[in-house]
Amino acid sequence: MKLTTSRRAAAHERWLFSAMKVTMLERLIGWIDTAVAAIGKGASFLTLLMTALIVLEMVSRSFFGTSWGWVYDLSGWLLAAYIFLGGAWTLQRGQFVRVDILFTRFSPRTRALVDLVAGTALFVLFAGALLWLGTRFAWQSFLMNEVSATGAWDAPVYVAKALLPIGVVLLCLAWLSHILKLWRNGLRSPE
């Protein structure tokens, strides 16, 4: 009798523990997804800023005869911010396209394995190299006080270059959330 109770208690404890693990996982996924989406949505409005800058520069050049050289630099940097900060959200939304001729015919388990094994291996190589070398790339620019060569506005280039490693960190978070979801769904499925 006592034995059964303790066994039951142990089972209950295991259940509680796994439930807790799942909610922690749930929460982590939730945090990542919320942050990544918020940053991506925020960055999406840069389109309007880029449009405005270029149009205003054209107006200034054609009607007032003054060219704002820095607009070319700045709008290029805004584009970098746009692409690097928006990438993670794009990944989260499943917009990183793939060749799906076989993929759609795979079982959900095989599909999860493609991303968990092959996808993750390639992702780690790609993001790892970009993160490590990208950080160095921005850091060197900071150390040598690199300023913008065109547009005569002497803007610090490291600000723009630092967007690359920041974007890659976000991308890593989005991928982490993606594989955690695959893992979670694998846990719950009867397989």
Place this chain on the structure above:
Amino acid sequence: MDPVLITALLFGSMFLCLAIGVPIAIALGGLTVAMIYGFWSPNALTMLPIKAFSSASSFEFLGIPLFIFMAAMLQRSKIADDLYDSMYRFFGGVRGGLAIGTVAICTLFAAMAGISGAATISMGLLAIPAMLARNYQKGIALGCVAAGGSLGILIPPSVTMIIYGLIANTSVGKLYAGGVLPGLLIALLFCVYIYVRGVIQPEVVGSTLERFTWREKLAAVKGLVLPILLVVTVLGSMLGGYASVSEAAAVGSFGSLIAAAVRRQLNWTTVREACEETILLSCLIFWIIIGASALSTFYTAMGATRLIESMILGLEVNRYIILAGMQLILLLLGMVLDTVGIIMITVPVFVPIALKLGFDPVWFGILFIINMEIGFLTPPFGYNLFYLKGVVPPSITLGDIYRSVTPFILLMIAAVGICMLFPQIVLVLPNALF
């Protein structure tokens, strides 16, 4: 290291990783890193962040998000409603008129938008239900929208041409000029086909013809004013040499906001939706470019490009056979792979070969783009098929859509043939303008 082995390993592993369904950007990026590290030198990897940053911050690439935004905003401005109404009054009395008019609207839309989605989605929502209600056969109704929508990447402006031009080192302006006449030719072929089918088999294009008086037709011209103004400003400033491609894109993006305001569709929701759609599509494109940006440097450095080049040039066959072979590869890749991926993988190999064979770079570029356009329609992977499936009534299956595009694909292949026989169709405008 032996270039033959590296070439086999590179393309073999690329094929494998893409085939099992690893996201294209990640597969190309990861493989490039592994290959450069393993076969070249870890030091060479430093070019990775340099290339990633220079692609993402390039002023020339700015046209990509701006043209996408323009299309997304025009789609939401419901400008297509006016166009559709005008078209209906003009073509309502012609056999197959609704389908012909749909192709005409898609052509005009293609001259405003640089992607194929805007026209396909707008006309899929408007024209397909209207045609089906008037007893048009599914094949014609679906096919003309899917095929007409794909003109977006051939008729300038075109996002695909910006990518191609920068990767292939060909002038985007000349490509834009070169795409005009082939685009009109393809649109004309579509219209003739629909008309002839309607004459031979009247049942496929419905039975009711509705004629309008000239007064009613003239009243409908109003709906054309705004779109034509946009086309003239954007294309005119670019082809006339007043604005760079990116500047014209900014003007277009601004113009699309004005168009939405005129149509009373400018509000927080439409702008936010257009912005969000734009960033998702732009990042999809840019991250493939970033993933593959070091790939071509790697295979050039390893001698893979020269190896393939000497192998193909060593075949000593007629150069048009090689050209046809390259296009066949493009068509096959177009069935399964995304356009940007195809450009990043094939352009560094194909373009040098085409130049060595003495082909004009702009002409080759346009043939390349038409092949990509066909790729938008060929199953299983074709963007226009997916766009259309997303907006048509649920009674229409993906199978119906697949079947509907076949005749249009054949017409586009015929157009490729015509452009090969008469290169002047492509070249006359770029030569006159630049």
